[in-house]
Amino acid sequence: MSRHIPTAEYGLHNLSGLNFDLIRKSLKKKSVTNDSYCKKFEKEVSKYTGSKYCLACNNGTSALLISILAIESKNPVIIIPNINFISAANIIHLLGGKIILCDVNKKSGMIDEKTFEEIIRNCKIKKIKPDIFIPIHYAGNVLDLGKISKICKNENIKIIEDGCHSFGSSNKKIKVGDSKFSEFTTFSFHPVKNITTIEGGAITTNSLKNYKKLVELKTFSLIKTDIHDPYQLKTPSLNFRMGEINAAIGLSQMNKIKKFKSVRQNLVNYYIKKFRNFDEILTIENKKDKSIFWHLLFIHLNKKYIHLKKRLMIFLKSKKIGTQIHYKPISEHKILKNTIILTNKKNSMEFYKSQLTLPLHTGMKKKDIDYIHKNIRFFFKKFT
Numbered sequence: 001m002s003r004h005i006p007t008a009e010y011g012l013h014n015l016s017g018l019n020f021d022l023i024r025k026s027l028k029k030k031s032v033t034n035d036s037y038c039k040k041f042e043k044e045v046s047k048y049t050g051s052k053y054c055l056a057c058n059n060g061t062s063a064l065l066i067s068i069l070a071i072e073s074k075n076p077v078i079i080i081p082n083i084n085f086i087s088a089a090n091i092i093h094l095l096g097g098k099i100i101l102c103d104v105n106k107k108s109g110m111i112d113e114k115t116f117e118e119i120i121r122n123c124k125i126k127k128i129k130p131d132i133f134i135p136i137h138y139a140g141n142v143l144d145l146g147k148i149s150k151i152c153k154n155e156n157i158k159i160i161e162d163g164c165h166s167f168g169s170s171n172k173k174i175k176v177g178d179s180k181f182s183e184f185t186t187f188s189f190h191p192v193k194n195i196t197t198i199e200g201g202a203i204t205t206n207s208l209k210n211y212k213k214l215v216e217l218k219t220f221s222l223i224k225t226d227i228h229d230p231y232q233l234k235t236p237s238l239n240f241r242m243g244e245i246n247a248a249i250g251l252s253q254m255n256k257i258k259k260f261k262s263v264r265q266n267l268v269n270y271y272i273k274k275f276r277n278f279d280e281i282l283t284i285e286n287k288k289d290k291s292i293f294w295h296l297l298f299i300h301l302n303k304k305y306i307h308l309k310k311r312l313m314i315f316l317k318s319k320k321i322g323t324q325i326h327y328k329p330i331s332e333h334k335i336l337k338n339t340i341i342l343t344n345k346k347n348s349m350e351f352y353k354s355q356l357t358l359p360l361h362t363g364m365k366k367k368d369i370d371y372i373h374k375n376i377r378f379f380f381k382k383f384t
């Protein structure tokens, strides 16, 4: 077996402390999918996020898709941030809907009041009527939806929060997943996320009506009727169930969540300390904050050094330091050009050019950050 190098990936799962007794039991149950362990996991996620209801599913993309279907818009016109994973855009495209790309704040990578007001103004000029808005809580951060949600209410736009990066984060006003300002919040439990079920996802909501729709949509929307006429199809849907073994893993991860959060916070704080004299070259965007469960460690290269980003990434790779760019803006995926009907992208293009993700996961130690720091310092001494 090859030796694991903690800095080789920007993110990595941590499956320590698994309850193998529970995992064994999950395989010996009469029902090995979508049963009591999933229910228990849903209850724990509900309690942890402060939402009334939770539905577990097979990944974060499914969580977004089911939530969009539950809003029951015939031809959805959906506002999403241009800095975004590809999930939401692909779903809208496949559903035959239309995408409106909202610009983000240059530093945080998230939509803010200003960029949201601007996109709504542009929609009005072009006589476009959006019906859903899917903001992202990016990198572990918490997006303030207070004022934005008021605008959405006035415009009759439903909100689905994409909380895939920010399970366990909060600020003074909300905890991600409490769905205080939205119909739904979606989560991914992919291996690099704050907790994992290997593959998996969840949706939280405070509305019983919404929750009932999700339950139906999760299993094809087939309603059992009679023994000789077993199913009635309500709305076409697919299979999004979570397996019992995944829920058992999720339950073990919930026991480690406090530890995972504090390890990530300590690593972020150490990054901030180590890189404090790098002002001229780069800015770490993560903050010291006990309520944030950091998913990504992200930096911006200062303008003068942006042209060196690719060389830096290649150099760090040669030193077994994994980096990533989160994300290529959705506007730059040419295949989606007929689905995108409006784009505001000035800041997101700037963000894209300067953003870089450095390694952050619970298998790392301070000495790994020393190693990353040493190599970045060496690179800029040599090439500038």
Ligand SMILES: Cc1ncc(COP(=O)(O)O)c(C=O)c1O
Binding pocket: 059, 060, 061, 062, 084, 085, 087, 088, 136, 162, 164, 165, 187, 188, 189, 190, 200, 201
């Ligand atoms: C912001 C965001 N949304 C949605 C997803 C989709 O989650 P999954 O990979 O579990 O389908 C991801 C996953 O990487 C994500 O980062």
